[in-house]
């Protein structure tokens with residue numbers, strides 16, 4: 001049997017889990033999947049065909065057509081697509097189709113870092129490491145505002161904060177696979193932590209698990 005290593009990273013939008021996932025995948029030489037992009041790809045397909053986001057059968061068809069090797073971050077990373085993704089993500093049948101693809105990805109040697117909302121709880125409940133990365137809504141809103149301003153844009157802090165709170169609410173309160181830390185997840189609050197510090201903290205947790213395993 002081939003052993004694969006899985007790192008599951010969950011948390012709300014804007015907590016820094018994407019950057020952390022990328023750094024960890026590089027460092028431990030693992031495959032990387034941002035599962036948010038899979039929900040975004042479904043939402044994007046519906047928007048492209050001018051279909052309503054509550055057309056579940058069209059969303060299922062779009063989910064079946066998602067090709068993990070062809071997820072285009074540049075196209076999918078807009079704020080509007082993120083909002084739409086959180087609407088199609090409430091449908092259990094859509095989730096089931098995407099989760100199956102995500103699990104297959106995780107099983108591919110040498111293993112993977114997956115980040116999302118339900119990785120430690122649903123997609124990879126047996127992950128070797130589970131991290132729950134969070135930060136206060138205000139800090140996440142401020143980070144998003146700085147990001148927008150750094151590329152010459154303008155935005156209103158109060159509106160960004162309201163968006164974040166609404167998205168958290170939708171992701172945490174849905175019936176199927178709500179956002180929540182797995183019972184055995186390590187919590188990482190990045191409110192007062194730069195990404196480098198979060199990376200070092202995550203590495204310490206992972207190296208500790210690896211050392212204990214080697215000594216077992």
Ligand code: C5P
Nearest residue numbers: 013035036037039085086089116117118
């Ligand atoms: O992480 P990202 O902002 O790209 O995710 C977009 C939306 O996709 C989230 O707000 C959430 O509703 C949904 N999602 C999910 N489960 C995942 C990843 C993302 O429901 N594993």
